[in-house]
Amino acid sequence: MLLKNGTVVTGAGCLCQDIRIEGETIAQVGENLQPYEGEEVMDISGCLAVPGGIDGHTHFDMPCGEIKTSDDFYSGTKAAAAGGTTTVIDFSEPEHGASLQSGLDQWHEKADGKSFTDYSFHMTLARYDENIEKEICSMVEQGVTSFKAYTAYKGDLGVEDRDMYRLLSLTARHGGMLMVHCENGDILDVRRKELGRERPEDISKHPLSRPNEVEHEAVSRMLDMARLLEAPVYIVHTSTRQALEEIRKAKEEGVKAFCETCPQYLFLTEEKYHLPGFEGAKYVCSPPLRSREDGNALWDGIKDGMVDTLSTDHCSFFYEGQKDLGRKDFRKIPNGMPGVENRLELLYSSAEEKGLSYSDIARLTAEEPAKIFGLYPKKGVIQPGSDADLTVIWPDAPHTISAKTQVQKVDYSPYEGITVSHKIRHVFLRGHRIIEDGRFTDEDPAGRYVLRNPSGR
Ligand code: URP
Ligand code: ZN
Numbered sequence: 001m002l003l004k005n006g007t008v009v010t011g012a013g014c015l016c017q018d019i020r021i022e023g024e025t026i027a028q029v030g031e032n033l034q035p036y037e038g039e040e041v042m043d044i045s046g047c048l049a050v051p052g053g054i055d056g057h058t059h060f061d062m063p064c065g066e067i068k069t070s071d072d073f074y075s076g077t078k079a080a081a082a083g084g085t086t087t088v089i090d091f092s093e094p095e096h097g098a099s100l101q102s103g104l105d106q107w108h109e110k111a112d113g114k115s116f117t118d119y120s121f122h123m124t125l126a127r128y129d130e131n132i133e134k135e136i137c138s139m140v141e142q143g144v145t146s147f148k149a150y151t152a153y154k155g156d157l158g159v160e161d162r163d164m165y166r167l168l169s170l171t172a173r174h175g176g177m178l179m180v181h182c183e184n185g186d187i188l189d190v191r192r193k194e195l196g197r198e199r200p201e202d203i204s205k206h207p208l209s210r211p212n213e214v215e216h217e218a219v220s221r222m223l224d225m226a227r228l229l230e231a232p233v234y235i236v237h238t239s240t241r242q243a244l245e246e247i248r249k250a251k252e253e254g255v256k257a258f259c260e261t262c263p264q265y266l267f268l269t270e271e272k273y274h275l276p277g278f279e280g281a282k283y284v285c286s287p288p289l290r291s292r293e294d295g296n297a298l299w300d301g302i303k304d305g306m307v308d309t310l311s312t313d314h315c316s317f318f319y320e321g322q323k324d325l326g327r328k329d330f331r332k333i334p335n336g337m338p339g340v341e342n343r344l345e346l347l348y349s350s351a352e353e354k355g356l357s358y359s360d361i362a363r364l365t366a367e368e369p370a371k372i373f374g375l376y377p378k379k380g381v382i383q384p385g386s387d388a389d390l391t392v393i394w395p396d397a398p399h400t401i402s403a404k405t406q407v408q409k410v411d412y413s414p415y416e417g418i419t420v421s422h423k424i425r426h427v428f429l430r431g432h433r434i435i436e437d438g439r440f441t442d443e444d445p446a447g448r449y450v451l452r453n454p455s456g457r
């Protein structure tokens with residue numbers, strides 16, 4: 001198949017070129033390619049051809065107390081594909097105290113045969129003991145080369161400093177990458193307790209319980225550990241100006257630090273927690289939404305190369321029936337929000353206004369995640385030999401985001417009412433046209449598990 005006359009966007013630039021797909025791979029990229037006899041030609045004049053998105057931060061089918069996230073692999077990856085993402089890396093979470101292998105087996109079972117995109121897993125590390133090194137090695141051998149640990153959620157997923165330090169050392173030693181959720185768990189636990197004493201139904205207490213300092217302190221501590229150990233560290237969902245500044249300083253000093261942020265911290269602000277009634281619950285996530293100043297600092301960090309990746313932290317809960325478990329107490333509202341479907345349209349639509357190029361967006365949503373997480377050059381780039389994971393975008397097709405028309409299985413959209421100019425037109429997963437003119441061509445999921453290499457970064 002020959003895609004003709006599109007603007008081909010890669011991390012390196014944008015060129016008017018044609019793309020030849022043979023089987024599951026990109027065979028040729030160049031100007032004026034002529035069709036072979038019998039070859040199908042698709043004219044994509046006026047459209048962008050961007051690398052299929054890689055979302056390195058999703059939580060599908062994830063237990064959370066008595067409930068679980070509303071999107072499983074079927075609906076979550078279908079939404080991802082609808083939004084132009086062709087690979088997701090989801091967080092596998094072993095049950096309390098269980099082996100990493102049991103978590104990985106469970107996640108394979110959740111995803112196998114139900115995924116519309118290709119997929120891989122990060123592994124959550126919530127314990128340190130004498131077996132963990134062997135288990136980490138075994139994960140790396142099975143293509144799970146990145147791990148996540150939490151400084152928050154003490155008594156559940158959170159790990160103490162002594163264990164964090166050892167886990168950071170071990171993951172680095174075995175070619176892995178530790179991703180860290182950075183919020184000082186002790187401070188936020190005390191603040192939650194204090195703030196919950198009076199009017200616990202007040203959602204505006206959520207951001208007060210986890211202020212900027214709580215994130216900044218934990219980021220700074222993790223960066224010091226990484227500096228000491230000369231280990232790579234990936235800071236997930238960076239939301240504040242102060243945390244970004246710490247990452248900037250560390251990078252300048254040669255620390256192998258990677259910075260992720262998410263659309264919710266760029267497009268939404270903490271005012272949402274003051275919406276009438278229980279509306280604010282839709283936006284309860286950790287870290288919480290921040291000020292406009294924080295958002296602007298993150299946009300600047302994207303422009304000057306301090307932010308490495310833009311992922312979603314898609315973690316959806318129904319407003320009716322799940323979020324409302326916390327109607328009487330903000331501390332019981334399940335944390336997280338959806339967005340896997342909206343990432344590329346939001347970002348490509350905002351590029352010009354924010355002084356970014358399409359190439360910047362391709363780099364942050366596909367190429368860098370591929371490099372950092374050991375998928376490059378199989379994925380993340382449009383070049384001969386790479387998987388034909390391609391998203392074709394109409395750049396001038398304004399439409400308004402609404403829960404009524406979304407694919408993700410959740411009864412609201414945090415981006416409800418936002419008009420975006422760019423629209424996903426076609427999506428190719430390893431050469432298979434899974435979306436054509438905005439419609440799924442097949443209701444059967446065709447995604448595969450992708451083995452990842454140690455990132456080598
Ligand atoms: O509130 C959030 N972000 N929930 C998902 C889990 C996490 O911390 O990434
Ligand atoms: Zn997190």
Ligand code: ZN
Nearest residue numbers: 057059313315
């Ligand atoms: Zn997350």
